[in-house]
Amino acid sequence: MGLPTLEFSDSFLDSPDFRERLKCHEIELERTNKFIKELIKDGNTLITALKNLSAAVQKFSQSLQEFQFECIGDAETDDEVNIAQSFKEFSQLLNTVEEERRRLIQNADDVLITPLEKFRKEQIGAAKEGKKKFDKETEKYYSTLERHLNLSSKKKESYLQEADTQIDKERQLFYDASLEYVFKIQEVQEKKKFEFVEPLLAFLQGLFTFYHEGYELAHELEPYKQQLQFNLQNTRNNFVSTKQEVEKLMKRIRSADQDYKPPGQWTMEGFLYIQEKRPLGCTWTRHYCTYDKGGKTFTMSNTENKSAGKQVLKSCIRRKTDSIDKRFCFDVEVAERHGVMTLQALSESNRRLWLEAMDGKEPVRNSACFSLKYSLCSGCRLARLFLVFVSQEKKDNNTRTEIFITGINTMGLYRIGGVNSKVQKLMTTECFFSDDQNYRVCAVHALVHKLPEKNKEMLELLIKHLVTVSTQSQFNLMTVSNLGVIFGPTLMRSQEETVAAMMNIKFQNIVVEILIENFDKVSLCLAMYSCEAEHSHELSFPQGAHFSNVYPSVEPGWLQATYEGKTGLIPENYVVFL
Template identity: 55%
Template sequence: MGLPPLEFSDCYLDSPQFRERLKSHETELEKTNKFIKELIKDGKSLVAAHKTLSSAKRKFAGSLNEFKFRCIGDAETDDEICIARSLQEFAAVLGNLEDERMRMIENAGEVLITPLEKFRKEQIGAAKEVKKKYDKETEKYCSVLEKHMNLSSKKKEVHLHEADNQVDQMRQHFYEVSLEYVLKVHEVQERKMFEFVEPLLAFLQGLFTFYHHGYELAKDFSDFKTQLTISIQNTRDRFEGTRSEVEALMKKMKENPHEQQTLSPYTMEGYLYIQEKRHFGTSWVKHYCTYQRDTRQITMVPFDQKSGGKVGEEEVVFLKSCIRRKTDSIEKRFCFDVELVDRSPAITMQALSEEDRRLWIEAMDGREPVYNSNKDSQSEGSAQLDSIGFSIIRKCIQAVETRGINDQGLYRIVGVNSRVQKLLSILMDPKIATEETEISTDWEIKTITSALKTYLRMLPGPLMTYQFQRSFIKAAKLESQETRIKEIHCLIHRLPEKNRQMLNMLMKHLANVAANHKQNLMTVANLGVVFGPTLLRPQEETVAAILDIKFQNIVVEIIIENHEKMFSTVPEMPQPNSQLHLSRKRSTDSKPPSCSERPLTLFHTSHSAEKV
């Protein structure tokens, strides 16, 4: 129920009912006063909490902005660039949002705290002052009235008349104060409906403005969020692909580390203990040593693996001869002596094992010299770019496009290996290859797609050749997409004719596959993941080569997306000042035979009775 109205006429009667009604108004004012006081306190706490939150968010944003991603390798993919930029984008959004929060906080004092304090002081405080005056006058009037009522009727008429006048004046003054008090009580009760509520509305409006600003930021951030989500997914997919490759390489290294050595500019390298003569005797110091046969240069770096730092200066010497140390001539095992140019006497080195000593002595043409070059070139495969090879690829493509173009996971789902090998053995039979027949519908699409991929891997070199592999990778690392396309276009037209023809056939097919990605779920990016490591197969298995797979995938994506342009016209070659052009010129000065020029041996197998 609402408060009862206070009538001015009741001020003259000053009845108990009037006093009860006035009391209810006073109680409400006191409750309002306490509530506003508590609200001001809570409002200040809220503002302080916002300031603390804003400070924490700014610190968080600052940490995001300062962190810089560093990728493995010498370049980043577009997806990695997007992900690396994401932290700065997050920081910018948070900073922008906190700027708006600070504006809201600064306005909170003006629109909420100050008006509430003003209302409490000027209105409720003023009503309290009038009440004090009213209570004081009530007490004063009642005292005079009681005193007047006790006057004796025997007093002189003049004295009684004078007393009556005094009481009348007091009564009139009391009535006036009572009227003023009632007016003030009514005024405060009415004012609180707007002067108290209006600041709260203004504060909430500030909050709504802040939240709306966040909404607008979220809308502006939406495009980058979508791009970032795609980049994260692409990067995750590449990680899943490369992780298995890296784990497989690690397993090979565990099983047979000596056969998995990477190509190195040095003939031999590794840790050796070198005997050093000191005034107090001899000591053996661990060094990391490298040796180059063509210059006979030995580099020795004293290094402590436990601390991970050098323990001395690097020394460069030149080999004169190397002699195995007899076992009975020294207490240490695995030792050999190295005679140096312009330095004597010879120094004694200790290898890590008997096998390690043998390798060092072979590399230095010691007592048992055996030329130890780095890895031989890739062994010849059982497939080649001849009419049979083109027939196999053409028949596989025809079968896929005729009856499997919409199969989900096309080229990702792998066929049974025994079936794949059986199909290949049939297709590689010269008699079958010359027949203009299609692959039988008895063969599953996944078997056919696996056969196509397997045949490409069986080539002695990748379809896009080892010679241009680094150039393709460099092209994928260029910043401008337009420049990437131009460079890759040029490189394709430098491939051997047969390589380019087969690549054209394959890319036209993959473009058709990608055009049906809504049904088969094989987008250009997915096809790049599948065919990148095959078409740009690395010459050696290393972690660096595996990490370059993501750029191999990008190269394939670009060719698929631009396949008509890539194979239709001969591009203009880049200007001589182009880094890629210089690298190409250096590579063509000592151009190795192309895949089509190498002598290849085709592995023939008898075909089964199954129809092709």
Template identity: 55%
Template structure:
């Protein structure tokens, strides 16, 4: 709201209109003074609030910084290492922001409070003093004027001259104080335009500068944030995969028949019935059997020896173990073992289905139809062809699970011994979920990467070298199947924009499928994350691992052993250097 200017000439007239205009200036001055009080008060509140907030954030960052993650197991994945260090990263970022904020708070008083207080003291305060002087001189002048006008004309001339001089003096003082007051009050109105706004602007600039720095720091923080979010997602996926396996193990361990498997016991023992053929027919003989897993020695002791005979224990060296199909024998809970001592399999009967499963797991038993043979390769190739023809871009391919009944129906039909492989995948009976679940089921029972040692390596080159060495040691069929599968998974992941299946997701799905721990324990379940990483690296670095071109030279192994003996004879101790040179020349 504008005010008409106060002219110095108006001070001499001192009209009611001049006084009214002067009063408007005085009211505005009071309003400005009150406004500055509120700004100073609220500004202090803001500064104190910033101080309190900054102190709280500092305390929060210190709490984050001192916390250390503990993990189950003796090694961490890259994602877990990233997560373990995240709180220190958070603390460092918060500390950096709050250091800048504390600098703002320390300067805030000089930027905002002191200039405003100085304006109130030196400008408004001085103006009020001038007003007091103006009012005092005004009162004296008009009081003297009243007295002067009341003088009698009959007074002596000298008395009248003295009265005139006194009035002139009071009038001069009044005019002087009026002019100074008018000057000062108009100066305040003009000065507040910059003396008040400049401190507020400086304070606001500091706040916005801090906000701008915070935005820049946020931009710098974004790559780390995205990397950490990926690590968190990968770790969550690993957790879900491990949790499912651990829940299954927990359920099995609740059953009394699982007690014999606990603590990684190297043997399993109990009663079994053996099918034996005699001249008069087939009979089932009861034995107390013991299997030593390390030596693969299977010992059979007759439970009911005949009185007239001395029948001792029978020791057999295990080659393989297979479950007997229900339709192939009229007894329940049966399985066959192949041994080096006998030309035909030994058919054994367990006391229950759970007991048979224990024996088969101890002997690394397999389903009768689940072998890594030509039929299995045909099955996997047909599954891959179907997926790459009809489901390559389907969202969540391999993640969604098919019906167990349909999966078993497909497996039984394809691996039927009478006509194996005679199944039309493109018929209406099979959908993509059934086929992908059936393929995972088959690969789970014939794991391609057996007895994988946990890869705890810290550089990408070490990991690639270790995985390459691992694939080099695989049997030819296992390596061929692995190459076939990984090439397919590379194709699937190349369409991740549509199917949302990344190498990390595929690792979570196929890590436990392709690899099997030596024993089922919680520790082994927690190591699934390393199996997932192996599959993820195989997919991402398929060309570097070069599965297709890995070849073996059995004669070279024997030649190398002979060289070892010759080198030792010649006094060459560092044989490993020779091995490395030999490997680089031939591989």
């Protein structure tokens, strides 16, 4: 299981779960930092102590053998797998050279030590500075928030407005520090995959070429080095494209309202202050609360992450300002608890979100007036929108024909995106991580032929054009990999704009690469000979038959395919891909 994804929207909620996931990244970052320092120390020992060269190389090799990459997400691309495996490959090469006991190190400081120091100081150092700022702003914000929430509602309005303005500023500073820290710490985790490995690759290349045996090993290493450089470049390209999307998402989240409700499994969640009665008065304790509107379940967890369990909501009513010496309060009643609980939201707009989620009601005195006002306002807005739409429709008969007659029942008439769960399932399906390239091609082939005919025709035109472009890559530099980076996010963009979805852009790029590289195969399958089925799970077909949805079968020598609406097995040596 890799490192958990950190969503920018979680910075607004600042939940205990978010803090735990952030801690996982901090632990991994510190582990990486310690490893770099140790690697630099080992490299210097290797340079300065030739008489202890054998022991130093052995320790250095062992360090590489033991280190494990941790990537964000649950799945890895082939490039990432090869990059992660590269340390073990390097370790084996070092052991081979150590057996010959001949070593020579030149320019190791420039190609190994300096880049690692630079990465540690500039990247990891920047992340640590971001943590200091984040911790400082966290402490400052919550302490200021508690003082703010303790302000009496009987204070002068001007004083309260000034206090509200001040807490808004502190909240924004806290959000900015949190967003920047989340962005930086994930950026370092991603960049280490190539900025970490490249110095080691250069160091090994220099080490081997200065000895005859080393030169021979370097010669044997050449194909692997080229493949690894290709993997590194692909990973770098994927990083650049993903970083741009993530930065755009961060900016959109930053510009959103402070009480923006991000998509999640709960109808509403966030911190609330709970009034707890004591013999000598009452106290207000901060809890992280969640509410599921479907099941009407309400949960509370305090700062020590102790949950009070799920409770069924019975009612929710806004607390009148003159009935309590606190602002932003509302009362809830749950089935599992006798009496009413008084809760305090973080702001007036935050209280409105909770009331909306819980179907909250106004105090009895004002409820009828409020409902009527709301209904009238909503009705006016709806009427205005309808009039604008109808008046536009009357001007254009073609619009009326297409929208009101032909497409009125079409799902997603104005907007439909890829369902995130289905995109995730496609990206993580087994066919994209099997060592068998033919299996991947067959799987993509089957998916392509499940597309509607018009979509399939458009895809064929696009991929055919991209094949033509890639054949001129020596001039236009548009390699298959570069084209995948460009068109992957465009063709397979997820409906949800989250960091987790954007981290899967690299898999979307791979699918486009497969389509381009295997354009001649991702088409119909043709029968070279006729065949008569001998069993019910086999297909009968004439010579020249065309098959779709072709997959490798678990039975050797057979394929699973669809012909004339029936799916079954066909002999592999009877057919060819068009």
